[in-house]
Amino acid sequence: xxxxxxxxEIDDGTFAISEYRHWEETHCYLLLGRExxxxxxxxxxxxxxxxxxxxxxxxxxxxxxxxVHWDHIGGLEYFNNIAVHELEKxxxxxxxxxxxxxVKNNLTKYPCDFPAEFDPDAYRVFQGTPQRLLTNGDxxxxxxxxxxxxxxxxxxxxxxxxxxxxxxxxxxxxxxxxGCLYAFYPTTDPRLFYDxxxxxxxxxVERIFPGHHQLNIPVSITDEIxxxxxxxxxxxxxxxxxxxxxxxxxQIQI
Numbered sequence: 529x530x531x532x533x534x535x536x537e538i539d540d541g542t543f544a545i546s547e548y549r550h551w552e553e554t555h556c557y558l559l560l561g562r563e564x565x566x567x568x569x570x571x572x573x574x575x576x577x578x579x580x581x582x583x584x585x586x587x588x589x590x591x592x593x594x595x596v597h598w599d600h601i602g603g604l605e606y607f608n609n610i611a612v613h614e615l616e617k618x619x620x621x622x623x624x625x626x627x628x629x630x631v632k633n634n635l636t637k638y639p640c641d642f643p644a645e646f647d648p649d650a651y652r653v654f655q656g657t658p659q660r661l662l663t664n665g666d667x668x669x670x671x672x673x674x675x676x677x678x679x680x681x682x683x684x685x686x687x688x689x690x691x692x693x694x695x696x697x698x699x700x701x702x703x704x705x706x707g708c709l710y711a712f713y714p715t716t717d718p719r720l721f722y723d724x725x726x727x728x729x730x731x732x733v734e735r736i737f738p739g740h741h742q743l744n745i746p747v748s749i750t751d752e753i754x755x756x757x758x759x760x761x762x763x764x765x766x767x768x769x770x771x772x773x774x775x776x777x778x779q780i781q782i
Contacts, residue, residue, distance in 0.1 A: 532575040561670020573602020594701025595687040611660040613686030682721025696734035705738030708779040722757035
């Protein structure tokens with residue numbers, strides 16, 4: 529298999545596909561049902577995640593993204609069944625909101641041992657037409673396994689988490705992880721971010737699967753992040769331009 533990716537088996541039918549060699553340390557997740565498979569996010573797009581997925585399953589695959597940011601949609605080119613939230617359809621099919629040079633600057637922000645076949649100068653943000661538009665409360669039926677779409681705006685207008693009852697898994701994208709939570713871009717909204725953290729905090733969750741950095745994070749981090757936002761709000765600073773707030777397991781930049 530491609531050594532750019534690290535594949536970790538979560539359980540019988542759930543895999544994390546990670547890019548630990550890049551500073552973003554992105555995680556994508558492959559969920560297998562009896563009839564279909566779901567790939568949540570597709571990473572940076574510097575190596576062929578489609579090849580990795582084909583090595584793990586022969587089922588037809590839907591690639592659904594938590595949000596249409598460059599580091600989550602990079603591998604969409606390898607799939608012909610794509611799902612995004614309806615609010616970010618145009619980001620994928622019409623115009624990505626961040627200039628290409630800024631994306632490239634982020635991609636190469638720190639030294640990285642990219643795959644030999646990858647040329648950063650030729651990097652382009654994926655553009656294409658999604659086959660399915662997601663809305664809050666939608667169910668993705670994989671055959672014997674159903675995944676619920678939870679619209680969680682804030683980091684982006686159409687950001688979604690994916691929740692699996694029974695296993696009580698939450699695939700949290702860029703809403704919950706150990707690292708810096710971003711709500712300072714023009715397309716972000718710190719108050720909606722806070723509301724979304726409170727929303728997912730009401731779900732019964734046994735494991736959180738984040739979009740970046742440390743894979744094994746405690747479920748309690750959701751409460752910690754909610755408390756962090758509450759503290760910022762109590763200080764009257766829950767609005768863009770107030771900078772970086774440091775907490776024990778994460779930061780919030782607004």
